[in-house]
Structures are given as structure tokens and as C-alpha cells.
Amino acid sequence: MLVDVQLRWSDMDAQRHVNNARIADYLQEARVGLLGDSGLLEHGVVVTGQQVQFRRSVDYADEPLAVEIVVTALGAARVEVGYLLRQRDEPVAEARTQLTPFSFDEQRPVRLQPATRAALERHLADWEPFEPLAAPEVRRRGIRTLHHTRWTDLDRYGHVNNMLAFEYLQQARIEVSPQWDPTMARTGSGEAEHLWLVARQDVDYVAQIEYQAEPLEVHTAPVRLGRTSITSAAEIHAPDGTLLARGRTVVVCAGPDFRPRELPNRDRLEGFLIA
Numbered sequence: 001m002l003v004d005v006q007l008r009w010s011d012m013d014a015q016r017h018v019n020n021a022r023i024a025d026y027l028q029e030a031r032v033g034l035l036g037d038s039g040l041l042e043h044g045v046v047v048t049g050q051q052v053q054f055r056r057s058v059d060y061a062d063e064p065l066a067v068e069i070v071v072t073a074l075g076a077a078r079v080e081v082g083y084l085l086r087q088r089d090e091p092v093a094e095a096r097t098q099l100t101p102f103s104f105d106e107q108r109p110v111r112l113q114p115a116t117r118a119a120l121e122r123h124l125a126d127w128e129p130f131e132p133l134a135a136p137e138v139r140r141r142g143i144r145t146l147h148h149t150r151w152t153d154l155d156r157y158g159h160v161n162n163m164l165a166f167e168y169l170q171q172a173r174i175e176v177s178p179q180w181d182p183t184m185a186r187t188g189s190g191e192a193e194h195l196w197l198v199a200r201q202d203v204d205y206v207a208q209i210e211y212q213a214e215p216l217e218v219h220t221a222p223v224r225l226g227r228t229s230i231t232s233a234a235e236i237h238a239p240d241g242t243l244l245a246r247g248r249t250v251v252v253c254a255g256p257d258f259r260p261r262e263l264p265n266r267d268r269l270e271g272f273l274i275a
Contacts, residue, residue: 001123003033004064011060018058020198021170024050024163027083027095030067034081038119040101043110045079047162049098051130051202057258058085058092065092070125077101077111079120082127096130104157133202135223135233135248141274142221142234143176149211160209166201169234169247172218180222180230180272181265194261199229200250207244214239221274228253228260230269 005026013019027050035041058065066086073080079099085092100109101116112120147168155161177184183193209216217237224231229252236245253261263269 001034001069003030003067003069005029005067006064007058007060007062009060015057015195018060019170020052020054020201021163021166023052023054023058023085023093023095024166026065026067026085027052027097028161028163030069030083031081031097034069034071034123035120038116039113040079040099040116040120043113043116044102044104044157045099046102046109046157046208047097047205048100049202049204050095050162051133051200052093052095053130053200054093054198055091057197058087061087063088069123070127071120071123072096072125072127072129074112074117074120074124077109079112082125133200133231133248133250135231136275137246138219138221138233138235138274140219140235140237142219142272143179145172145175145218145220146215147171147218148215149209151211154211160211162203162205165203165205165209165236165245165247168216168218168236169201169203169220169245169249172220172234173232173249173251176220180269181263183264194264195254195256195258196251197254197258198249199252200248202248204246205244206246207238207242209236209244210238212239216244222269222272223248223274225263225266225269225273228262230263233274 011018011022068084072082081097083095103110153160153164220234223233234247
């Protein structure tokens with residue numbers, strides 16, 4: 001199935017391309033198009049995991065992104081959706097989303113209805129799964145940051161929308177990364193010494209995130225260094241300490257030409273690694 005997703009000017013970030021967290025929003029828009037005639041949205045569904053691999057940056061344009069979307073797996077109470085996003089016929093990202101039918105009245109997962117399964121089976125395709133992005137559990141290690149939910153973060157199910165987890169993790173990473181390496185900080189002129197490009201972002205949703213006055217806690221730490229990349233892990237906790245989500249992110253150091261560069265200050269970065 002092909003779905004067009006329109007871009008918005010406000011989707012761009014300080015690096016003048018579409019922000020990586022917006023991609024999760026595009027996935028959701030495409031997914032609604034796929035699931036619309038299945039009844040799954042009306043019965044209730046939660047996202048339990050997402051993996052996004054970024055191939056190149058997305059520029060703002062009047063033309064929509066073309067999203068090829070299929071069902072890659074069906075279980076008794078599990079649906080996996082695959083996506084390939086293209087801009088000007090060039091692949092820009094690939095992703096997978098894991099979904100579970102959910103009764104919000106009973107607050108528990110439920111099995112797929114026969115009619116829903118039949119509707120989804122029409123979109124089944126044999127796509128390769130993603131390689132796992134392994135990382136140790138953070139367990140409240142790393143650097144702690146606080147993040148407030150907003151009333152506008154809620155979706156039709158009354159909980160914080162799944163794509164907002166990408167934003168919370170991104171905000172935490174931006175706040176803590178200058179402590180890992182000062183060259184990751186923005187200068188007074190608004191420019192950083194290097195570009196830091198997200199190449200991979202995985203999120204595991206452990207529990208629903210609710211709107212609340214007290215801030216969420218996010219603990220973020222680097223867990224692996226490549227020649228040109230940093231893999232970090234993060235956990236989102238509710239104010240009472242409940243684990244809500246885990247994230248794993250690969251960022252690549254690049255120059256103004258968007259070509260990868262070796263990590264600066266590697267010795268300093270190694271001092272923040274957790275195992």
C-alpha cells in the first residue's frame with residue numbers, strides 16, 4: 001500500500017532539515033491509512049515497539065513523502081508493520097512498528113478479531129526484519145533530565161501519543177550530550193562544531209505514558225563508540241519511578257558536507273560509558 005504524507009514547514013529543526021522525531025509522526029500517519037478499514041483503531045491498539053533506520057535527511061518540500069507500508073507479521077495479539085519512506089524516489093528511511101490490540105476499558109491486551117485479521121492479511125508481505133540494536137539497561141545510570149508532558153501530547157486514547165517518546169528522548173539527548181563532549185553543544189552563533197545525525201532510533205514502550213503535573217525523568221548514557229558514531233541508551237520513568245519506555249539511538253558525527261568524521265574527544269566520551 002502507498003500512502004502520501006504531507007510535510008509541514010514546522011517539521012524542520014535547527015539543522016534545516018526535517019527533524020528525526022517527525023519521522024515517527026509520518027509513520028503514524030501512514031499507519032492510520034493502512035489500519036483504517038481493519039477496525040483495529042476503533043477497537044483499540046497500543047504501540048509496543050518501533051525501530052527506525054534513517055538513510056538520509058529529509059528536506060522540506062511541497063511534494064509529500066511517499067510511504068510504502070505493509071504488514072510484516074501477524075500473531076494472535078500482535079501486528080508488525082513495515083515502512084519504506086521515499087522523497088523524490090530516493091529512500092530516506094525504513095521502519096518497523098509493533099502493535100498490540102488493547103482494551104482500554106479493561107486495560108489489557110486482547111486477541112485480534114477475525115474480521116480485523118482478515119483485513120490485515122490482505123497487506124501481508126515478506127520483508128526482512130531489522131538487525132537488533134542491543135544496549136545494556138540504563139537502570140537510572142547516566143545523566144538525569146526532567147521533561148514535562150503537555151496537554152496537547154495526548155491522543156484519542158487519552159494517553160501520551162507514542163511518537164512523543166521520540167521527542168522526550170531527543171530532548172534528553174540534546175541536553176546531556178554537551179556534557180559528554182563540548183563540541184556537541186551549540187555555540188552563541190547557533191551553530192555546533194559538528195553535525196550529529198541520527199542514523200537509528202529504537203523505542204520499546206513498557207507502559208502507557210499519562211499526562212501529569214510532575215515531570216518525567218529520563219536517564220541517558222552512551223553505551224558504545226564507533227569510529228564515527230555514538231550509541232546511547234535511555235529510559236523514561238514516571239514521577240513515581242515506574243519504567244515507561246526504553247530508547248536506543250545511534251548518532252553519527254559529520255561535517256558541513258554531511259560526510260562522517262571521526263569522533264572528537266574520544267577519551268572524554270569513554271568516561272561516560274556504561275556497561
